[in-house]
Amino acid sequence: MRWIAGIRTIGQGWIPKRSYEKIQSYSHFTITIRHGDVFIKVNFGGFVSLSTIDWRGRSVCTVFLRGCPLRCSYCQNDTIQTGKDLRDIDEITGMIQTSSPFISGIIFSGGEPTLQKEALVELAAFARKKGLAVGIQTNGFYPGTLEALFDKNLVDKIAIDYKTRWEAFPGTWDGYCANENESYERNVKRSIACCRKAVAEKKLAEFEVVLTVFYENGKYIKEISDRNPDVPLVLQQGEHKITQLQGAAPGMTNGEYISIKRNLQEHYTPMTLAEIKKIADELKRTVRIRTREIGEISYYKWSNVL
Numbered sequence: 001m002r003w004i005a006g007i008r009t010i011g012q013g014w015i016p017k018r019s020y021e022k023i024q025s026y027s028h029f030t031i032t033i034r035h036g037d038v039f040i041k042v043n044f045g046g047f048v049s050l051s052t053i054d055w056r057g058r059s060v061c062t063v064f065l066r067g068c069p070l071r072c073s074y075c076q077n078d079t080i081q082t083g084k085d086l087r088d089i090d091e092i093t094g095m096i097q098t099s100s101p102f103i104s105g106i107i108f109s110g111g112e113p114t115l116q117k118e119a120l121v122e123l124a125a126f127a128r129k130k131g132l133a134v135g136i137q138t139n140g141f142y143p144g145t146l147e148a149l150f151d152k153n154l155v156d157k158i159a160i161d162y163k164t165r166w167e168a169f170p171g172t173w174d175g176y177c178a179n180e181n182e183s184y185e186r187n188v189k190r191s192i193a194c195c196r197k198a199v200a201e202k203k204l205a206e207f208e209v210v211l212t213v214f215y216e217n218g219k220y221i222k223e224i225s226d227r228n229p230d231v232p233l234v235l236q237q238g239e240h241k242i243t244q245l246q247g248a249a250p251g252m253t254n255g256e257y258i259s260i261k262r263n264l265q266e267h268y269t270p271m272t273l274a275e276i277k278k279i280a281d282e283l284k285r286t287v288r289i290r291t292r293e294i295g296e297i298s299y300y301k302w303s304n305v306l
Ligand code: SF4
Pocket: 001, 068, 069, 070, 071, 072, 074, 075, 076, 077, 078, 081, 110, 111, 112, 139, 161
């Protein structure tokens, strides 16, 4: 989920990386009970002790929680989409404790951090006790976790990675959901609704939608923006995650790989800042733009960089 992502898109929207196996390996057993005491395990993905790019205006530490029900082709953290690295929650709180003198906030990312509801609620509560602002980067798959965090007033910022316009959810995401009974579209709609409600009730200070932009999906950005006029928008420069190519096509020869890689690099370069600004101009509102070249800026057609 974290910051600049790459993408492969076709037709109507964001196309996830095709997996050749049914996705089952994200399972998360985070609670054990011994002698009546509850012990929470964290399926750990990684830790950055100090970051100035994950939350504008703050120095934060970032905790990556392992496991995600999706398989985006542009995922920058695909090594922690699956697998298990179960740690005692005390180990993670110890890491946060070590960073706490140097930071004012904490970001939970992944993977999908809301997948581990119990662990995330406990870690957010710990961060709160340390006086840290709590931010979560999520794909919106688990609204129940967000609701639990809002109920306890444990979160200050939510950034939802908005995958595509609603019409492109069916089909695009079929077969990628963790549970066949789940609907990613329905869950994201519920997540957005509960974040809006939390903002209205002053339980959430910051809420934003992040859109990863490519030549292929640029024409849908206005539609998505118009449907979320009240939510701050971040346009993030998409970049092909070429290293995933071999994994996406078992049996591909090295020559075929190099040829496809060259083709992607030549024909599907990231949009330039000027091109992303052109898309932003059509939205007729202030947006934030993230590119590798200049980081993050606030942008509005008539005032340029704010
Ligand atoms: S939703 Fe999951 S697969 Fe997609 S970019 Fe985020 S972590 Fe990666």
